[in-house]
Amino acid sequence: MKKRTGVFVCHCGINIAGTVDVKNVAEELMKHSNVAHSEDYVYMCSDPGQKLIENSIKEHSLDSVVIACCSPNLHETTFRNCAKAAGINEFQCEIANIREQCSWVHKDKLKATEKAKKITHSTVERVVKNKSLEPISIPVTRRGLVIGGGIAGIQAALDMANSGYEVVLVEKSPSIGGHMIQLSETFPTLDCSQCILTPKMVEVSKHPKIKLLTYSEVQEITGYVGNFKAKILKKPTYVDPTKCTLCDECIDVCPIVVPNEFDLGLTGRKAIYIPFPQAIPATFTLDIANCPGLLPIACGKCMDVCEPEAINYDMKPEIIEEEIGSIVLATGYDLYDKENMKEYGYGKYADVLDGLQFERLLSASGPTMGEVLRPSDHKVPKEVVFIQCVGSRDPELHCAYCSKICCMYTAKHAMLYKHHVPDGQAYIFYIDIRSGGKDYEEFVQRAKEEDGLVYLRGKVSKIFEENGKITVWGADTLAGKDIEINADMVVLATAMRPAKGAEEFAKKLKISLDKDGFLSEAHPKLKPVESVTSGLFFAGAAQAPKDIPEAVAQASGAASKAIIILSQDQLFHSPMVAKVSLNLCTGCGMCVDVCPYDSLSLKDNKAEVNEVLCEGCGTCSATCLRAAIEVKNITPVQIYEMIDASVGG
Amino acid sequence: MAEEFEPKIIAFLCKWCSSAGSDLAGVSRMKYPPNVVPITVMCSGSVSPLYIFNAFQKGADGVLVSGCHPGDCHYIQGNFYARRRIALVKELIEYIGLEPQRFKMSWVSAAEGKKYTQIIQEFVQELKPLGPQKKLRREK
C-alpha cells in the first residue's frame, strides 16, 4: 500500500527561511507520489506548530511525517511524541536536518534551497519505507552486583542497599577494604584512614540487603541490562567463619612464613592468616598456594590445634550463580610494577619504598607501630627523598598520564614524616605540583611553610646504595644545578595502574579499555560512570586515577545509575535493531565476529539477533556478504533510495 | 559564459560523531559550499561498499565517508571495521582508474565542526577541476 506522508517545513523564524525558500521546498515535495500533504510554518516546534502537525495528520489521514527543521538531536523526540499524540507510530516520524546541515552553513539561497529539497526528499524516501515499531520491553531483575570491595565498591554497595535493593558484593581478596584500609592518614584533613573506613566495612557486613562474597572472583557475566547472570567462583578459605573464634592458635603453629601483602612485604605472615585485625569478614584464611598441603601427613598442625574445629581441609571451590539487573565495576588500582622501575632501585634496595609501603610505615597498625624506621636497619632516617611522577607523565618509557593523587600524598607523606621525625629533612623532587581540590593547595602550602619541606623541581637521574646510604642524583631545574643527596630513605610516588588482572577481566566481560588499560567510559563528559554496555557502571580508580572523595562520589553516581535500572519493572530499548533474513543467511558468522555487543549468535547455522543487546549500529549489515542482515528503519533499500534523492535528478 | 561546474557530493556521516560535528559547524555558523548532501547513518561501520559504488553510479562526483576517531566510536569498534573496508574500496576504485580525489574518508568528532567545514571546502575545490564524474555514472 502506498504511504501517505506529510512534509512539514519549518522556517525556524529566519534561521531556516532566511536562507532556504521553505515554501518552494514544501511545494517541490508535494510532487512526490507518496507525499499526501506538505506545508511550511514559522516554528514547527512551538505549540501551535505541533498542533498543526497533529491536525494535518488527522485531516489528511497521514501515516508518516517528515519534519524538515533543525538537527534530530534537538527535536526528534518532540516531533515523535507529537506524531504519537496524533495516532501514528513514533517511528513513522523522521527529521530532515535543513538547519545545522543546510541553512546555517550556506549563503546562496537558490543553492541552499536545492540542497534542502534533496535532504527533505531523501528523508521522505526513508520514511516511506519505515516500519511502525514498538520499543522492546525488557524485564528487570531488581538486584545489583558490585565487583570490588575497596572504598568505591563499598560505597556503591551501601548506597544501593540503603535504597532498598539487594546487592551482591564480590571481593577477590579475603577482606574488603581495598587500598584505603592500608593508608595511614588521608589528605588534606589527616583523618585516620582506618578509623573512617572500618565503620563502613562493618555496615557492609551487617547490612541485611548485602550479600558479601570475599575471596571470590567473577568468572563470567552473561545476559544484558536488567537480566545479567554472573558466575562467581568462591575460593575455599578452609576455615569456617561461623566456628572460628579468632584465637590465633593456628597462626602460632603454622610453620610457613610468607611476605604479608597487607604490609606490602614489610612484614611476614603465616600460610594461615587474617589479613589485618579489622578484616571483614573477621576470619582466617588458609592460603593454599603457600600451605605445604592439605593432608594431615604433609603438615596438618593448624587443624590439630583448632579447638572449635573451624578448619576444614575438604572445603571445595564453589561456583555461585547470581541473577542481577545492573552492575557496578570497582576493580581499583595497583601500583606500577617494581620491575619497571629498576633505575630507581625499587625492589633492589630495602630502603627505597613505594608510597603504599611508606603508608604502612606511618600507620599506627603498621610494621613499626607508626615509627618511621628504615626497613634495612630499623634506624630512624634523617634524610628522606620523596620522588614524584615515578612512572607517570613519561610517555616514552612509562605511563603517559598523570596519576593525579601523588602530589598530594607525597606532601602528606613528607609532612607526616616531619611530624614523626621533627629533626629529619625531607626533599621532594617534582615536575610540578597539581593540587586542584578542596583545601588541597592550602595543604601543600602548609607542608612547605610549616614543615619546611624542600621542594626540588627536577627529575632524578640515578639512585644507588653507598655506605649504607641511598645516594640520589638529581637536578634542580629552578636553581639550574645538579644535586646529590645522601639519603637514608627514598619514597617513590609510583604511578597508579589498573588493578592486576583487570585487563583479562575486562576482556571476559567484553568491556573496552582505554589506551592505558583503564575502563573506558561511554562518554568522557556526559557519561563518566557508564560503560558502553548498558547496565554496567564504573566507580573508583578502575576508570582512572582518583583520590578518595572522587572515588566515593563516583561510586554514589554509579550506584544511582544502577538504581535507576533496578527501580523499574521493565526497561525499554530502541527497536531499531538488526534483523536477519534467514533465507539469505548462510551462517558464516561474520556478523557474530563484528558485533560489539554480543547480540548476534549462530543458531541452527543461522544468525540470530538478541534484540535486547543490539544497539543498531549496522556494522553487521555492512559486513554481511549475503545482504542477510539489516537494521530496521535504516535498511539498505532505504539508503539506496536516499542516495537517489541526495544525488538529485 | 558557461556556469561553473558544481560537483555533487554524497557524505555518509555517522550519527554520533560526524553528523554531530557537521551540526556543530552549523551551530557555529561556519560556511561551506552547498555541494554536499549528507546521509546520516548509525555508524561508519554500517557503510557498505555497495553504497559507495551506488552513489557513483547515480552520478555523485565525490563520496565522503566520515566516522568517529579511532577509539571514540559510539559502538566501540564500528569505525575500525569501516577503516578496513573503506581502504579496500579506495584501493580498488583507484586501480580501475577513477580519480582518487573522488573518494574520501575522514574522522570527524562531534567537536570538529571546523574540520568538517574544511574537509568539504577542500573536497569541493579538488573536485571542481576534475569535472563531472562520468566513468561510473549511469546514462540518464
Added chain:
Amino acid sequence: MVNLEEIKKEAKKILEEGKVKYIIGYAKSSNALMAAPTFVKKPEDIDKLIWDPTCFQNLVKFLIDEKRKKAREKEPDTRPIGIFVKGCDSRAINVLLQEKFITREDVYIMGLSCEDVGVLDKKKIFKKLKGEKPEKIEFDQRKNIVISTKEKTIKIPLKEILAERCLECTSSFPVISDVFWGDRNNRSPKEPFKCLEQIESLSQEEKWDFWQQQLSKCIRCYACRSVCPMCYCDECVVDSINLAITADTTAEEKAQKIKWIEKSPESSENFGYHLVRAMHLAGRCIDCSECERVCPVDIPIRFLNKKLEKVTKELFDYKAGLDPEQPSLVSSFKDEDPEDFIR
C-alpha cells in the same frame, strides 16, 4: 610424483568401503585440451579418472551444489564427498570451512600436488596452434606437452603454456587433505604480484581506458560468478528478483529487492558488477583464476581479484585460505591497520 594408479586404488577403496558418497574428479572431455569434471559413484567407474595439466576446474564449486541438494533431501546421505583438490582448490575448501559453509566431515579431501607444473592455459595453446585443432595431447615427463594436430606434431615446454596463476603459485600443494599424492615442495616466486605492475604503472586515465575497454566487453553471462567456489550466495546482488524466497517472505520484501545493478550490460552496470564481486572476494579469493579462464570474452578478471589480494597482504598481512580458524578479513581488524588515507 603423483601416480594416477595410486589415486585410482584409493578411489576404488573408499568407494568399495562406502566411505564416501561419491568422488568428484576429472575425466577426459570431448576437448583434448580440457578435462571435464566427473562424478564417480561406483568402483567400476574409476578408470574414467585422470590427472594431468588439463585438469583446470576448481571442483570445490560442486560442494556447494551438494550442500544445497542435501538441504532439500528428507533423509540425506551424510557421508563425505571425495574430491580432487589442487593447491589452490584446497584453499577454497579452507575458506568454506572458515565461513562455516561446509564442515570438515562433509569432505574427504584427495589432495594432489601440482608439483612443479600446474594447469594449462587454453588460450596460450590456441595462440601456439594458430587455430589448428589438437587431436591428441601427451605430456612428456611433465616438462613438455606434445600436441598432435592433423598436420603436425609440436612439442612445447609446459612453462610456456601454463596458466599465469600457476607460474605465480605460492603453494602448489594442498594445504588441507585427507590423502595426499605428490611432493610438498614450496615454490615461492620472488614477486608474487609482479603481474599487476603493468596496470599499476599506468596513469589514472590509462587505467580507466584499460578497464573500460575490458569491462565493456562483459556480456553478463555470470560464468565468473557461476564458476567461483566463493560465490555461493543464495541470491546475488545482480539477480533481478528474489531467489531465496521462503513461505514467510512478505510481498513487501519481494518488492523491495534492490536493483544495485541493472540488467543492461552498460559500462556503469558492468563496472558495478565487477567492483562488487571484487569487494566480495577481498580476503576470500584464493586465486584459482577460474573466473578468468571461463570468461568467454577474455576479461582479465584475475587482475581485479589479485589486486585486492595484494592490498590485503600489504595493508593487513592477510592471506586467504590458509587457516580455517582465522577470522575473516572484513570481520576483523587490527589497531594498527593503516589509516593514512583518512583525513
Added chain:
Amino acid sequence: MEKILTKKSFPAWIKKLQSYTVYSPEKQENLWSYEVIQNPDKLNLEHLNTVLAPKKIIYPQREIFLQFNTSKEGKPQIKEVLPEEHPAVIFGVRPCDAKAITLTDKVFGEEPKDPYYWSRRNQTILVGLTCNPPPSPNCFCLSVGGSPHSKEGLDILMTDMGDKYHIDSLTKKGEKLIKAAENLFKPASSKDKKELEKIQRESEKKIKREVKDIKNIPDKLKDMFESPFWDEEAMSCIRCGICTYLCPTCFCFDITDELTSTLPLKGKRVRTWDTCQFPDFTMHSSGHNPRPDKASRLRQRMLHKFQYHVENYQDYLCTGCGRCISLCPMGIDIIEILNKVIDHE
C-alpha cells in the same frame, strides 16, 4: 548471379559502401568479434568463430523500448524509442549464423511483429562466407540441416578461392550491394564454378563432428522429460549463461524498468537478453520455481532446441556452430548429449 572479386579489390568494394554501417569480424587479442569496420584495407576474413554471433547486431543485448517521465504538472509522459534507421552490411557471416537469423526471424516475425527486431533486420544485409576450413573444431552444421556453404538467410555468399572470392548474389539486397561497385566484379567462369563445387565438397568433408540419427531426437526427447538422465548430464553444469548467450539462435529476453530519478519519476523500459540457464528466469514471485535446478534447466535448453521448436517451427533451434561446446567451462558437449539421447533406453 555468380561473380568473381579479386581479394585485392575487396577493400575497394567496401569503400564504396559508405551509406552503410559495415561490420566484419575483427580479431581482438585472442578473440574474434563483429565490429564496425574502420579501415577496409585491414579487413580479414580468415576468422574463426566469433564469440558472439551477428545476432548481437540485429538483436542487441539491450534495447530501449520507451522512456517515461513526469511532467511539471505531475502527469506521466511516455515516449517510444525505436532504433535509428541505419542500413548495415555484415561481412563474413558464417552460414550457420545466417541460418540462425532465419530462425529468429520466424520467432520475432509472429504477429504482432517485433518492431525493434525488424527495424534492424530489414535494413541489414548479410554477406556470408563459405567455411573452408571450418571455423571451429566443434562445427556440426551438417547434422542439423546446414552446410558450410549454405545460402539460407544470406544475401550474398562469398567463397574464398585463393586470391579471389567467388561471389554468389542471392537476393535483391545482395544485388544492390554489388551494384555499388559493379566494375570491380567480373562474371564467374565455368572453371570458377567447377572450382567452387570442389571447394564446397571439400568443406563438407572437413566437418568432423556429427550427431547421429538426429531425426529421431525429437521423438526420443518426448519420452525423456522425467528421466534422471538430465540430473546426470547436468552434474557438472555451473549454471552460467555462456551456452545460451553465445548461441546464435537463443532469443529469450527480459523486460525491466530502469529508474533514473524518483522525483520527478523518470526512467526507461529496456529489453535485455535473458537465459533459461539462470535461476531467476523462471522464478515466480510466490517463490515457486518450476525449473528449480540445473538439471531442469539443461533439459529445457535441449528440449527447446530439439523438441519444442521442432514442433512449432519444424526446424531445430540449433545450427551447429559449436560455440556452446567450445566455450562451456565444464566441457558439457551438446553433441555428446544428443548422441546419448539416441542411445538412451
